[in-house]
Amino acid sequence: MKRRLLIMVALIFMLNTIIFAQQPKTQNSKLKIQNAWVRPAAKGANSALYFVIENNSIKTDTLIGAESKIAEEVEVHESFKKDNDRMGMRPAGKLAINPKSEFEFKPGGFHIMLLGVTKDLKIGDKIEVVLLFKNKGKIKIKAEVSDMPITKKMKQ
Amino acid sequence: MKRLSIPFILLLIYGCREKLPVVDDFKNSNYKLINQNNQEVIFPDFVKGKLVVMNYIFTNCPDICPLSTNNMRLIQEQLKKEKIDNVQFVSLSFDPEFDSPEVLRKFAGIRNLDLSNWTFLTGDKSTTDSVIKKVGVLAVPNDSTIFKNGRKIYYYIHTDRIQLIDPEGRIRKNYKGSTINVNEIIADIKSLQ
Numbered sequence: 001m002k003r004r005l006l007i008m009v010a011l012i013f014m015l016n017t018i019i020f021a022q023q024p025k026t027q028n029s030k031l032k033i034q035n036a037w038v039r040p041a042a043k044g045a046n047s048a049l050y051f052v053i054e055n056n057s058i059k060t061d062t063l064i065g066a067e068s069k070i071a072e073e074v075e076v077h078e079s080f081k082k083d084n085d086r087m088g089m090r091p092a093g094k095l096a097i098n099p100k101s102e103f104e105f106k107p108g109g110f111h112i113m114l115l116g117v118t119k120d121l122k123i124g125d126k127i128e129v130v131l132l133f134k135n136k137g138k139i140k141i142k143a144e145v146s147d148m149p150i151t152k153k154m155k156q
Numbered sequence: 157m158k159r160l161s162i163p164f165i166l167l168l169i170y171g172c173r174e175k176l177p178v179v180d181d182f183k184n185s186n187y188k189l190i191n192q193n194n195q196e197v198i199f200p201d202f203v204k205g206k207l208v209v210m211n212y213i214f215t216n217c218p219d220i221c222p223l224s225t226n227n228m229r230l231i232q233e234q235l236k237k238e239k240i241d242n243v244q245f246v247s248l249s250f251d252p253e254f255d256s257p258e259v260l261r262k263f264a265g266i267r268n269l270d271l272s273n274w275t276f277l278t279g280d281k282s283t284t285d286s287v288i289k290k291v292g293v294l295a296v297p298n299d300s301t302i303f304k305n306g307r308k309i310y311y312y313i314h315t316d317r318i319q320l321i322d323p324e325g326r327i328r329k330n331y332k333g334s335t336i337n338v339n340e341i342i343a344d345i346k347s348l349q
Contacts, residue, residue: 039222042262046309048218072303079219085332087220088313090299107223108334114218115301115309120266147226147267 030057031097031136036129036143037150038114041121047071049112049129049143053103062134063095063103070127072116079108089113094134107149121145175347180291182325187287189248189279192261192271199246199277199287200325206244207345208321211333212293214251215263216309220316222267224333228318229269234342242323243345245274250288250295250314252278291327293317322348 032054041047055061066074078092092110097103105111112129121127125145130138144150182200189199200208211228213221228245235243249255255263260276278284288295295314302308318333320341329344331337 039218040266041218042266045259045263045266046216046218048222073301075301077219082313085315085317085330086294086313087316087334088298089217089219089311107219111219116303116307122266123268147222147229 031055031061031133031139033131033139033141035150036141037146037148038121038127038143040123040145040147041114041117043118043120044116047114047117047121048077048107049114050105050107050149051141051143052105053097055097055099055101055103058099059135060099061097061136063097063131064134065132066112066129067132068114068127068129070117070119070121070129071114072118073113074129075113075115076110077113078110097133123147176320176328176344179327179330181327182290182321185290187279187283189277189283189287190257192257192264192276194257197275197277199248200321202275203244203246203321204325205323206242207323207348208244208246208319209341209345210246210248210319210321212248212250212288212291212295212315212317214249214295214312214314215255215259216251216311217314220314220334224316224318224336225263225267225269227333227336227338228274229267230338231336231341232270232274234338235345238342240342240345240349241273242349243273246277247274248277248284248287250284250293251310251312252281252284254309288315291317291319292330320344320348 034052036051038049039047068074076092077089079087079089082088123145126142128142130140132138186201187199189197191197209231211224232245255278264271264276293315295312297310298313300308300310316333318331318336319327320329322328
C-alpha cells in the first residue's frame with residue numbers, strides 16, 4: 001500500500017515536471033528579452049521581429065528557434081552585406097548567447113522572420129512570440145507593431 | 157595672369173553649380189509600368205518636371221526593403237515640414253511576379269504611407285528588369301522558403317538603393333537605402349531646386 005502511494009506521488013511529480021517544462025516561461029532574472037518590436041505587415045505578407053537578449057547568467061545559452069500563431073512559418077534570419085551596396089538575407093541557424101552579454105536583433109542584422117502573417121499587423125498592435133532556448137526552454141514575449149525601434153523597455 | 161584666372165573662376169562657379177554630377181540619364185527611355193491602383197503609367201514620363209526620390213524593393217523582404225521604405229517616408233515627412241514640394245516618390249518592385257498592384261497597395265496601406273506624391277510600380281518582369289539594369293541595380297534570387305502548403309518564396313540579394321532623379325530624368329545621386337542620411341538627401345534636393 002505504502003509502495004503504491006510512493007509510486008503515485010512519484011508519477012504525479014514527474015507529470016508536473018513535464019507539463020511545467022513545456023509551458024513557456026515568462027521573463028526570469030537571468031535571461032531577459034527587452035525592447036521587442038515588429039514591423040507592420042498585411043495578412044499573408046512577411047514581417048521581422050527585433051529585440052535584445054540579455055544573458056545575465058554565467059552560462060552560455062543558445063537560441064534554437066521561435067514559434068508563433070501569428071505566422072505560417074517562423075525562422076531566425078540574418079541580413080548580410082554582399083559587397084559595397086548589395087544586401088541579402090539567409091537563415092541564421094542556432095545562436096549562442098554568451099554569459100553576461102547582450103545580443104541585439106536589429107534592422108539590417110539578425111531578426112526573427114515571420115512568414116505569411118495570419119492577420120494584418122497594424123501599427124500599435126501587439127503580438128506574442130515564443131523564443132526557444134536550449135537551456136531556458138520557452139520564453140514568451142510580446143512585441144508591439146511599429147515602423148521604428150521601440151526604445152522603452154516593455155514589460156513582457 | 158588675368159586671362160588665366162577668368163576661366164578658372166568660371167570653372168569654379170560651374171563646378172559649384174554641378175555639385176551633383178549626372179550619374180546616368182533616362183533620356184529616350186520610357187517604360188510601360190503599372191501602379192498600385194492597377195493603372196498603366198509611362199516611367200519616367202509621368203514624373204517629368206519633378207524631382208524624384210526612388211527606391212527598389214521586393215515586398216517579401218522583411219528587413220532591408222522596409223528600412224529603405226521607412227527612410228523614404230522620413231524624407232517625405234521632412235520635405236512636408238520644410239514646405240518643399242514638387243518632389244515625387246517612386247518605389248519600383250524588382251519582383252513583379254509576386255508584387256502585384258494589390259500586394260503593393262497593401263504594403264503601402266499597412267504602413268499608412270501618404271500616397272499623394274508616392275507611387276508604387278510593378279509591371280512585366282522584362283520591363284522591370286530593363287529599368288533596374290538601366291539604373292545599375294542588381295537583384296538576384298538567392299535563398300527561399302517553402303511553406304507547408306508548397307508555396308515557395310525567394311529572397312533576393314539586391315542593391316540597397318535610394319536614388320535622386322532630377323526633373324529632366326537624369327540620375328544625380330545614389331544613396332544606400334537602408335542607412336541613408338535624411339539630412340544629406342534633403343540638402344541635395346534643395347541644391348537641385
